[in-house]
């Protein structure tokens with residue numbers, strides 16, 4: 036009942052231990068707290084909170100308009116709905132290095148297992164769009180050092196993302212990754228790589244865990260898990276996949292409803308009432324207080 040049984044410290048430890056196995060960890064991005072539960076229920080071992088999804092959820096573009104307190108609030112709702120370790124996209128840290136430091140503490144308090152900070156300037160943009168600008172290497176090192184200094188739980192994962200590949204080229208991006216590890220980053224997110232050779236270059240250059248971002252309609256080919264495992268990657272990220280799937284289905288459904296005047300033909304594509312109730316754990320609440328669940332569902336619902 037109420038769905039969580041583990042403390043943030045336990046989840047952070049679980050993520051660290053899972054990464055230490057060297058096996059690839061697939062990490063889908065939740066689109067809301069309930070979908071984080073579904074990510075757990077379908078057997079995934081970690082979930083992600085995407086900046087793009089958190090912004091889109093509010094009807095905003097992913098250009099750094101959301102605030103650290105807004106995303107911390109959503110993160111806390113999410114970590115209350117699942118026992119999985121959750122990694123959040125903390126964009127640029129929301130300002131100066133001292134803002135990045137405060138962001139780390141907000142995200143720790145939200146029960147997250149870790150975050151990533153990127154080396155773009157504000158206003159930032161999706162890493163797969165053209166026209167990005169990156170900070171100096173020194174500025175990003177200060178961001179990372181501020182984050183490391185603010186962290187209270189040593190198991191909270193601090194990942195550094197570099198957007199430099201599409202701005203300064205591969206070699207500069209690799210050099211930045213090395214500098215970010217030296218500054219204390221626990222893991223690296225090389226953004227918008229264009230193929231396997233580039234993934235390999237990062238794997239050769241750094242010893243810390245590496246994340247592969249498999250966002251759709253971007254610059255990176257959708258490498259499968261076997262390929263990524265062979266490349267020695269640690270996390271396979273599907274940041275916006277669930278949002279795109281859901282919004283595709285919602286839009287189709289709305290058009291069908293408008294055209295047909297009934298949702299009848301949509302029923303086979305819907306999550307059933309009983310599946311939703313199962314996911315929400317109605318049974319557990321009924322065991323606690325039978326007044327909560329004193330009805331039976333008709334067959335086939």
Ligand SMILES: C[C@](O)(C(=O)O)[C@H](CC(=O)O)C(=O)O
Nearest residue numbers: 085086087161162163250274
């Ligand atoms: C990973 C990412 O930062 C996100 O916010 O999910 C985005 C994803 C996207 O826009 O497709 C990014 O890659 O910049």
Ligand SMILES: [Mg+2]
Nearest residue numbers: 085086087124
């Ligand atoms: Mg993002």
